[in-house]
Amino acid sequence: MAADVDQFRIPVPALTSFVTSIFAKAGCSPAESDRVARYLVAANLTGHDSHGVVRVPRYVDLIAEGAVVVDQTVAIPFENDSMAVVDGRMGLGQTVGPQAVELGIRKALASGVAVVALRNAGHIGRVGDWAEMAAAKGLISIHFVNGHGSVLVAPFGGAERRFSTAPFCVGVPRTGKPPVVLDFATSLVAEGKVLVASNGGKPVPPDAMIGPDGQLSGDPTTLYGPIEGTHRRDPRFGLGAIRAFGEHKGSGLALMCELLGGALTGNGTAGPLTEGPKDKVRRMRNGMLSVYLAPRFFGSAEEFEAATAVYLDFVKSSKPARAGGEVLVPGEPEQRQRADRTANGVPMPRTTWDSIVAAATKLGVPAPAL
Numbered sequence: 001m002a003a004d005v006d007q008f009r010i011p012v013p014a015l016t017s018f019v020t021s022i023f024a025k026a027g028c029s030p031a032e033s034d035r036v037a038r039y040l041v042a043a044n045l046t047g048h049d050s051h052g053v054v055r056v057p058r059y060v061d062l063i064a065e066g067a068v069v070v071d072q073t074v075a076i077p078f079e080n081d082s083m084a085v086v087d088g089r090m091g092l093g094q095t096v097g098p099q100a101v102e103l104g105i106r107k108a109l110a111s112g113v114a115v116v117a118l119r120n121a122g123h124i125g126r127v128g129d130w131a132e133m134a135a136a137k138g139l140i141s142i143h144f145v146n147g148h149g150s151v152l153v154a155p156f157g158g159a160e161r162r163f164s165t166a167p168f169c170v171g172v173p174r175t176g177k178p179p180v181v182l183d184f185a186t187s188l189v190a191e192g193k194v195l196v197a198s199n200g201g202k203p204v205p206p207d208a209m210i211g212p213d214g215q216l217s218g219d220p221t222t223l224y225g226p227i228e229g230t231h232r233r234d235p236r237f238g239l240g241a242i243r244a245f246g247e248h249k250g251s252g253l254a255l256m257c258e259l260l261g262g263a264l265t266g267n268g269t270a271g272p273l274t275e276g277p278k279d280k281v282r283r284m285r286n287g288m289l290s291v292y293l294a295p296r297f298f299g300s301a302e303e304f305e306a307a308t309a310v311y312l313d314f315v316k317s318s319k320p321a322r323a324g325g326e327v328l329v330p331g332e333p334e335q336r337q338r339a340d341r342t343a344n345g346v347p348m349p350r351t352t353w354d355s356i357v358a359a360a361t362k363l364g365v366p367a368p369a370l
Contacts, residue, residue, distance in 0.1 A: 006200060008353075009345030014368050016041045018360070019053055025363035026063045028070045032095055039094040043126040044346045047337035048183075049201060050192025051126040054352050057231065057359040059092070059123070067283045068092050068122035074099045082107055083115040085266070093124030093286060101130045104292045105137050112297030118288045119267035123147075128183035128334070130290070131171025135179035138301070140293040143169040146261035148268035149284040152223070153187045154241035156251035159214050161241040164270040165191050166257035173295075175305060180312070182330040186254035188245040194220050195233050200349035211240040231355045261287045 019037035024030060036059070044052035062068045072091025076084055084103055088096035100118040107114035124130075127143050134141035147164035155162045165185040172180040185191075189208045197204045198220035206218035217240060221227060225237030244251040262269035267287025295301040318327045341347070357367045 007347055007349050008370070010348050010353075010370060011345045012041060012045070012342060014370070015044075015053065015346055015348075018365075018368050019056060019356075021365045022056060022060065022356075022360050022363060025360075025365050026060050026070075028063075028092075032071050032092065035098075036092060036094045039125050039129060041346065042129065045338045045341045046126070046128070046334035047341075048126050048128070048192075048334070049196050049347075050190045053346075053348075053356060054192065054196055054199060054201075055123065055125075056356050058233075060359045060363070062122065063092075072096055074118075076103075079103075082111045082113055084117070086116055086118045088118060088121030088285075090120055090283070090285060091122060093122045096121045097124045097130060097288075098133065100288070101133050101290070104141075104290055105134055105139060108134075108139050108292035108294050109137065112294045114292040116288075116290045116292070117265040118290070119265040119285070121267075121286045121288070123284065124286045124288060126183065127167045127169040127288070128171070128181045130288075131169050131181050131183065132179060134292055135171045135173035135181070138173050138175070138294065138296075140173065140295065141169075141171045142291040142293075143167070144257045144260040144289045145169070146258045146267065146287050147270060147284055148262060148287065149270070150191075150235075151271045152191050152235055152242050153244055153254060154210055155254070156244055156248045159210050159212055159241065162271065163187070163244065163251075163254040163258060164262075165242065166254040166261070166270075168253060168257055172308065173305075174308065178331055178335050180308075180329060180331050181334070184245075186244060186250050186257060187242045188250070189242060191223070191235065191242065194223050194242065196349070196352065198224060198227055198233055198351075199355060200351035207243065209240050209242050216243075231358055260289045265289055 016037050020033045023033035023036050040053050069090050072089050072095055074096050075087040075089055078085040086100040100116050104114045104116040127145055131141050145167040150164040151161040152165055153163040154160060165187040167185050169183040189204045193204055204218050207216040209217045209222040211217055211222055222240035223235050223238040224233050244254055258269045265287040295304040312329055316327045320326055
């Protein structure tokens with residue numbers, strides 16, 4: 001592989017093995033190292049590079065700082081037959097997230113509906129993973145997510161940060177077929193997409209961010225401050241904000257994610273951050289309010305699936321707006337990306353790769369020969 005190549009592809013097994021080795025050296029157990037690596041690579045496979053291996057250096061730093069706890073088991077301060085409050089105790093999101101989702105699945109399969117309030121989780125990654133977990137058990141799921149200590153997004157009409165990127169996700173199961181999964185940040189772009197762009201990946205739109213003077217921008221330094229010649233990508237050093245998507249609509253949905261995923265769960269909203277110990281001010285923690293629904297309790301699961309199939313066909317039969325175009329439903333782009341990248345490898349910008357290798361080198365993990 002030539003040294004001047006700006007982007008290349010890495011086979012999935014090699015990338016997964018490398019990331020697993022990094023987390024093992026960072027202090028995770030073999031099971032957790034494997035799990036975190038699989039979820040991060042899976043995000044890349046679906047095309048959500050913002051939640052993929054670009055996060056490795058950040059996760060490693062958080063572990064070293066004690067901001068997240070390895071191999072954590074959740075606490076359950078309250079539960080009954082149909083709901084639970086789950087405290088992630090600052091475990092890695094790829095460890096405590098599945099524990100909370102599995103609890104919701106068990107309750108919904110037994111009772112027809114379940115609500116799980118997860119708080120104090122490390123970065124929980126691609127929320128679509130949790131919707132896919134539920135869909136694999138035949139359940140519909142709805143997720144409202146926020147990030148306490150992650151004030152990144154300006155509200156509609158504002159030029160200062162007030163929201164986290166506040167993801168929203170819905171998953172609908174389909175027997176024998178991939179589920180329908182709607183999964184997006186309520187910001188115009190996820191912060192991870194700005195991170196990817198700053199590392200030489202796909203640029204963000206020129207109006208994705210807003211500066212304190214109200215000027216729109218697609219320059220990652222608007223969010224991160226100066227980055228030239230460094231691996232540092234820290235929003236605390238930037239003066240600008242990401243914009244909410246869809247003007248007032250995305251801003252309103254972000255507000256609801258903060259209230260439900262943050263205030264209701266006990267995780268805390270994105271802000272304001274009060275004075276206190278460093279970890280309470282700077283430690284980002286995810287909250288997620290999840291609702292799980294078992295279609296068979298609402299009537300016939302078969303009838304629901306049949307109605308879903310008919311309607312999806314009806315939607316996709318719309319005449320394309322452009323010649324040669326196609327109407328896609330949520331989840332289809334991810335399915336196609338997964339097939340392509342599984343077969344042909346994960347696209348990797350050189351700068352992103354260099355940042356991962358730098359994190360590995362500090363831990364004494366050699367980079368694979370590509």
